[in-house]
Amino acid sequence: xxxxxxxxxxxxxxxxxxxxxxxxxxxxxxxxxxxxxxxxxxxxxxxxxxxxxxxxxxxxxxxxxxxxxxxxxxxxxxxxxxxxxxxxxxxxxxxxxxxxxxxxxxxxxxxxxxxxxxxxxxxxxxxxxxxxxxxxxxxxxxxxxxxxxxxxxxxxxxxxxxxxxxxxxxxxxxxxxxxxxxxxxxxxxxxxxxxxxxxxxxxxxxxxxxxxxxxxxxxxxxxxxxxxxxxxxxxxxxxxxxxxxxxxxxxxxxxxxxxxxxxxxxxxxxxxxxxxxxxxxxxxxxxxxxxxxxxxxxxxxxxxxxx
Amino acid sequence: xxxxxxxxxxxxxxxxxxxxxxxxxxxxxxxxxxxxxxxxxxxxxxxxxxxxxxxxxxxxxxxxxxxxxxxxxxxxxxxxxxxxxxxxxxxxxxxxxxxxxxxxxxxxxxxxxxxxxxxxxxxxxxxxxxxxxxxxxxxxxxxxxxxxxxxxxxxxxxxxxxxxxxxxxxxxxxxxxxxxxxxxxxxxxxxxxxxxxxxxxxxxxxxxxxxxxxxxxxxxxxxxxxxxxxxxxxxxxxxxxxxxxxxxxxxxxxxxxxxxxxxxxxxxxxxxxxxxxxxxxxxxxxxxxxxxxxxxxxxxxxxxxxx
Numbered sequence: 001x002x003x004x005x006x007x008x009x010x011x012x013x014x015x016x017x018x019x020x021x022x023x024x025x026x027x028x029x030x031x032x033x034x035x036x037x038x039x040x041x042x043x044x045x046x047x048x049x050x051x052x053x054x055x056x057x058x059x060x061x062x063x064x065x066x067x068x069x070x071x072x073x074x075x076x077x078x079x080x081x082x083x084x085x086x087x088x089x090x091x092x093x094x095x096x097x098x099x100x101x102x103x104x105x106x107x108x109x110x111x112x113x114x115x116x117x118x119x120x121x122x123x124x125x126x127x128x129x130x131x132x133x134x135x136x137x138x139x140x141x142x143x144x145x146x147x148x149x150x151x152x153x154x155x156x157x158x159x160x161x162x163x164x165x166x167x168x169x170x171x172x173x174x175x176x177x178x179x180x181x182x183x184x185x186x187x188x189x190x191x192x193x194x195x196x197x198x199x200x201x202x203x204x205x206x207x208x209x210x211x212x213x214x215x216x217x218x219x220x221x222x223x224x225x226x227x228x229x230x231x232x233x234x235x236x237x238x239x240x241x242x243x244x245x246x247x248x249x250x251x252x253x254x255x256x257x258x259x260x261x262x263x264x265x266x267x268x269x270x271x272x273x274x275x276x277x278x279x280x281x282x283x284x285x286x287x288x289x290x291x292x293x294x295x296x297x298x299x300x301x302x303x304x305x306x307x
Numbered sequence: 308x309x310x311x312x313x314x315x316x317x318x319x320x321x322x323x324x325x326x327x328x329x330x331x332x333x334x335x336x337x338x339x340x341x342x343x344x345x346x347x348x349x350x351x352x353x354x355x356x357x358x359x360x361x362x363x364x365x366x367x368x369x370x371x372x373x374x375x376x377x378x379x380x381x382x383x384x385x386x387x388x389x390x391x392x393x394x395x396x397x398x399x400x401x402x403x404x405x406x407x408x409x410x411x412x413x414x415x416x417x418x419x420x421x422x423x424x425x426x427x428x429x430x431x432x433x434x435x436x437x438x439x440x441x442x443x444x445x446x447x448x449x450x451x452x453x454x455x456x457x458x459x460x461x462x463x464x465x466x467x468x469x470x471x472x473x474x475x476x477x478x479x480x481x482x483x484x485x486x487x488x489x490x491x492x493x494x495x496x497x498x499x500x501x502x503x504x505x506x507x508x509x510x511x512x513x514x515x516x517x518x519x520x521x522x523x524x525x526x527x528x529x530x531x532x533x534x535x536x537x538x539x540x541x542x543x544x545x546x547x548x549x550x551x552x553x554x555x556x557x558x559x560x561x562x563x564x565x566x567x568x569x570x571x572x573x574x575x576x577x578x579x580x581x582x583x584x585x586x587x588x589x590x591x592x593x594x595x596x597x598x599x600x601x602x603x604x605x606x607x608x609x610x611x612x613x614x
Contacts, residue, residue, distance in 0.1 A: 143503035160442040164466065164467050164469040164506065171496075175504075196450035197450065197478065199471070200518075203514045206517045
């Protein structure tokens, strides 16, 4: 597709044509099919109709605080017909990454959530570290903190209990050059309704990378592993797959990198001006973040599915 | 001084010549005059003799966990004749920076130590935030955490109680573009004896910068404010001042940037090979980290002072 034709509004016959050209549709969740706990109007109908028309639908999210099962429950509660195996959240994908790509034999030092622990255990990986861990008055020498000799990887995801002691333990484990460093994602903020935000996993990954003086392998979007993970389980053809997301720097970049068709929806983080700015930049790095198409909301796919 | 003559071993008549050419000598502490709680043999004699010969001596450290007074006590305990006003530690310097350079009128949200709180109070700045601060089960919405409306700056130093909640509060304060972001220093690790290390303030600054999506003003070496702070109080002539340190990227770079003479001592972090690597690189950025002279230990200054 020529660069000039990119970032077209998707509507009418073009929408039908696009949907006919794909077998699988991959949706980001927050900002796309829901915002917090509010479903985007029409999103459930779109997804249910896509399935009725024989499309495979998947949910790809960088959020590491929920298991696949927890996501399937939320999807069902909000009116989406969805099963756990359609969900590719970074808690699950990072466990798969450590098991399948890294062939990890050993434990994980986990800076993350209970959901991440569950997904690790689900694939047979033991963890240490989840939950609060603070500097205590009795510990004079932080570098001599007791370590588990079976730990062979540090995994960093969202952790509301992130602390100096956790950062210190990560550094001590990573002093062994054979100990892996993996991050679920590098989103710097979690945007909330009303323009507010709280710190995202990217801040924690950056702190650990700075202490360890090395870069983490990142599992979440825009890392292509998120697509590879779906493709490995379901045999997707990239050329006949569509990535739908609200963020240019994660969702759309993932889609472009993996050779998928891409659709930006304007119910989330990125704006049309952001996309057009990238398109006009002439910079190859930024061009990879220009979507093929955009819609104001995924609900705009409804006419093409109902016709 | 020609580039080729840089990084010479300092000894014999050259040492006497150098000392004759300066009125003030600025010492980094850890790795230079002591290592942890072990004084570098001969360092106390060197400093006491320098003073006896009419030199002004100052102590410049990026460590933010101690007040000037605490440093003066440690110096005295280890045999150095030193008073608090000769100590320029980042706890003190960041308080001075906020007061004198920024003209801060308001409180500081402090990610840091009790010593930093003391130095802020010493110059009349109130703080909130010091001590443990954790996510509590009752707080559902972290972005709605109560803030002190009088806070006009976030100051990040070393904090063993660093936590996700502190990172979050920093982000919420910094959502106001008029709220300042200041870091004591960006050292990524605190090196310990035996090659071990614990995470340094740089990791915490990086986490806050990532969350706030802006860069901190950094007070510590190599920021030239550390020298400006001494110069403002004591009227130093840079050309007649010598910076002595063990780190090329902080001590020596500060000295070069401010037009001081520079001396690397090999009792700490940087090696002679590091310095020579910079010298041979031809890269102007790296050349600024090449010292004029080096010694194995500051004790090598003794003959020139005793003669």
